[in-house]
Each structure stands twice: as C-alpha cells, then as structure tokens.
Amino acid sequence: MSTDPDPPRIGPDNLRRTAVVGLLALLLLAAPVAGLLAWEPVDEGNVKVVKKWGATTGTVFEPGAHFVNPVSQSTSSLSVRPQSYTMSAQQNEGQQSGDDAIRVLTEDGLRTDIDVTVRYRVDAGKAVNFYRKYRTLDTAEERLIRPSIRSVLRTEAGRLPVTEIYTGEGQTKLKLAAEQELADEFSNDGLILEAVQIRNVELPAEYAKAVEQKEITEQRRQQKQSELEVEKLEADRKEIEAQGEAEANRIVSESLTDEVLAQQYIQRLDETDTVYIPVGGDGYPQFVRNLESDSEAGSSGSTTTGQSSGNSSTDSTQS
Template sequence: MNFEQILKKLPFIIFLLFIILPMFKNSGFFVIFFIVALILFLKYGKQLKNFDFKNSKDTPFGIKNDSKIININNLNNMKNIKTSITFIVLAIFGLWLFFASIVIVEAGQTGVYSLFGKVRDQELRSGFHLVIPLARITKMSIRTEEYTMSIAQGEGKRYTADAITSLTKEGLSVDLDMTVLYRVEEDRASDIYRTIGLKEDIDEKVIRPTIRTAIRDVIAQYEAKDIYSEERESASSKIADKLISELEPRGIVIEQVLLRNVALPANLATAIQEKLQAEQEAEKYDFILAKEKKEKERKIIEAEGQRDAQKIINESLTQNYLYYLYINDLKSREGTIYVPTNPSTGMPLFRDLGK
C-alpha cells in the first residue's frame, strides 16, 4: 500500500483509531483524541477529498502521465501534509502514553497492580498515581460490606428465600437469618485478588460457605428453646468468633455478626412461648410470695419491738416515778382544787371549780 492509498483511507483510519485507542486505558483520552481528530479532519479533509490520483494534474506528487514533470508546489504541500500527520500521530501517541499512565484511586478503594498477568504485592492507596501504561490496575473496595442470608424473599443477596437451615442439639430443624459486616484488609488486597477475586467472588466463594459452616457448627451446641430466647447472644458471639478465626487470616476483617431471626416449627414455637409464659407467671408468684413473706417478717419484728418497748416501759413505771409524772402534770392545771381522799395512797379526788 503506497502513500496515496493511505491518504485515501486516512478518514477511515482516523475513525478506527477514534473508536479503538480510547478503550485501552481511560476515558479522558477519548475526549482529547476526538478533539485532535476533529481538527485534523477540518484542516485536511477537504483537501484530501479533492485529490484525484487518476488525474496527473491533480495528484499530490504533481506527476503527469505523459511526462516526468514534477509540480514543486504540490510536492511541498504533500510534504507539509505528511509532516503534519506525523506530528499529530506522534502527539496522539504521546497523549495516549500520558493518560494511560494516570490512575486515580478513589476514597474507600485500593488499587491492585498487575503487569502481564502477574499481580504485585503492592497496593495503590487512594489518590493520584503514575504507572506503566501497559499495567492493569484493578480497584477493590475496602469499605464495610454486608452479606445477608434471610428467610424473607429479596432481603438477602439472593432474590429467593435464603435462610440457613440448621439442626439443634436435640435434632430439631431451625431457620436462621444472619447478617455479617466485613471489609477487605487493604494491605492484603493483592493477595485476596490473586487467590479469591473481586467482591462477588469473595461473597460466593468465601463469605457464604464460611457463614453456613459456622452457624451449623454452633447451633448444634444449643437446644432450640435456648436459641429462641436467652442464649441467642451467646450463639451469635460464638459464630462471630468462628468467622473471625476462619476469615481474618485470609485478609477479611469481620466487624459484626447479627443473628437477626430464629424461625422454629410452628408447634414448637407455640410450646416454647407457652412455657416461657408459664415460667414468667411462676416467677411472678414467687416474687409475690417472697414479698408477703418479707412483709410478715417485718410485722413480726415490729410487734416484737412494740412488745419489748412496752415491757421496758412497764418495768420502768414505779410508784415514785408515777407520782413524779402526776405532780408535773398538776402544774399546768390552774383553777382546780385537789382534795386527798385516800390517806394511804395520797391520790387526790379533784373537782373543777368552774363547774
């Protein structure tokens, strides 16, 4: 293919480059390439369109069919066109190299660096980076992620009901809803990408099967009524410990494990609720009995105190002490005449003079 044929196909080549090159690295280059291609088309498109390579008088080289006369002006014009095209191609290639080297890692992400299929153990932190244009940077989220398995349709990661069915200590089947909050450890992102993959792979290959195994191992240690009531927090804590021991060595940090719901067979749930209600009633009556017993003890102690106090008072009320109290009481009774009536006791018979 000679240069004249290339010139004829130049618009198609520009269009092809316009479509293909921006796909290599980054969308910013797409805009710049479009502007450069548009300038090239506006400057030389009309001139190239008017070239008639079959007519020697109009050929860019100025060569006639019946002679070897060269049109110097046309030749100079073609040299200028060739120089301009070369410059523009080099400029486009330089811009591609520049923009292909730029990588921006957003907050909450880390970049995994790979070159020719080999992953390097060197994560790119959030911010601006310059890399080899041929390198591939895969961005991974290091934010807190949530994985839910629920009996409610559409609530979990899968559209269908996705509760975990497990057997209790007594062999009863229960369905459990579980939510796990986790995140990828940034310093281990390259290793996770190499051995597991991206978030979808982490969820399906690691998180989901580990949750199912941990729940079944832990629930088998409890009776159904315990999981349904007071032992739920204990079971949730044991599941969390098991997930941490399994996943954190692989670079996945477990932040929280929520055992949200325990669904028992209907008849068993009713029986447990009735039993719990009966236990609550029994506890209520025990409380009332204990209260009455305490009240009885209080009254006994109060009566004994009154009896002892009366005994002390009776023992202290001697004849002389009563006389003393009586005489002190007489001081406040003015207008009353007291007449002794019992010489042996000295106790008076008194009368109110006002009456």
C-alpha cells in the same frame, strides 16, 4: 517544443525534514492519548491492584493519582468500604431471593432457622492476597463467607438445646462462636471481619406453639394467683368488719333496756308529725304494757318480800 518548468527534485535532506516533521506531529497527537492511558486515579474507599501483563505485581494503589505503563500494565479496583452479607428467611431481604435462612439442628434434634448478617471489608494491606484468591467480592461471598457462616452456626447450634438457642444468651453464644471462627479464616484471605449479627431465630412451629401455650398458662396462673390474693384480702377485710359489727351490736344490745328504748321512742315523737304506735291485742300501747309489766313485776317482788318479813315477825311474836 514545451516550455514548462521541470518539477522540483526531492533530495535526501528534504526527506529527512519531512520525516522529522511527521514524527513530531505524531508525538504531539499521541501524547495526550498516552497521557490519558497512563493516568490511573483511585477514588476514596477503593484500592487498585497493579498487574503487569495480566499478573499481579504486588503493588497496590491507594486513593489518589497514579501513572502506569499503558502498554504492559493494568489495574483492578477493589472496594475497601464495609460490606454486609445477609442470609434471611424474608423475601428479598438477603443477597439471594426467597427463603435463605440457615437451617440447623439443636442439641435435642429440633430444626431451627437462623437469620444472620456478616459485616466485613477488604483489608487494604492484603488486597493483593485477596485478589489472587477471589478477584471480586461476590466470589468471596460465595466461596468463603456463605459456607463458613453456615458451618460454624450449625456446629454451635448443635451444642445448644432449643430452650436456650432462641434466648438472648443463646444468640450471644452463636454470635461469639461465629466471630471467633470467621475472624481467623478471613485474616488469611485478606478480609477483616467486623461483626456477625444473629438477626432472628425461628423456632419450630410445634415448639413455638408449646412455648406460647406455656406462656399463656403462666399468665393465667399469675392472674388467678392475683385474684386469689385479692379475694383473700377482701375476705379478711369482711371478717374484720363483721367482727367489729358483732362487737358493736353486742355492746348496743347490752345497753338497750326497755326503759331506754321507750325513752328514745318518746324523744322521736317530737321530731315528726306522724306517729306510729305499736299496740297489743287489746289496743293498748305495747311498750307501755311492757314497762308496766316490768313495774308490776318489781312491785310484786317487793310485796312478797315484805310479806315474808311480816310473817317472820308474827311467828317470832307468837313464839
């Protein structure tokens, strides 16, 4: 005969106590997990669109701490920081690799490439509207921004001649037209347009060469004009200088007689040890001969005059 004691019997009260203890333990374990699932922080520069069973509720969480029902609710984050979308001919400069410039036709039918950057951001107050249409920024860039900027620039460029489109005034017209058109489209889709930047206008090769040649020709013309002006001034200066020299020579020529030259020559004899005396064919100093010739001519003139007077007296006496 066995003497072991009978096992304890589990009554209804014991079962209830066990169930309560198990439930409390489960709640204690699940509470942190549920709290983590319900905790929904939003970082600065972002918003979160609240969804219930996958559909937007119209609620948007601003930066800060929020809670959701982890069973039925979820969120999608959107950046509201400024964004930029670039289309450029430069390799890896824009969102797409390779040549992604906008090709347009000007008013006179010439093809021109335009590099452009669109700066925008999501409107936090219309984040739900934006999310319903595009879900992500990449989708909005492909479906809205890219086709819109291409369309408006092609339309506006078609109103401008190629001689204007590459100037500052022409690029300003492109910028203003694009900003006006895109601002209206963006506002309807939950975006805010901040700016359109026309970064570069690439002219057709043949036209760019013609413009460059024209600029070179103009520079050469201006240089030649400057040279001609300098030459004219120099000619005027030389003419005035020549006139002055001629006048001076005339005055000197009128003042220099044989006597003056002889006197200056004699004065120079005292200033040097070596004397060069020009002589005539008979070895007689030429300047002395000239002086004597002048003196003889003067004396002869006086004698002739005297004789004429004498003859007149004689004739008178005889009469």
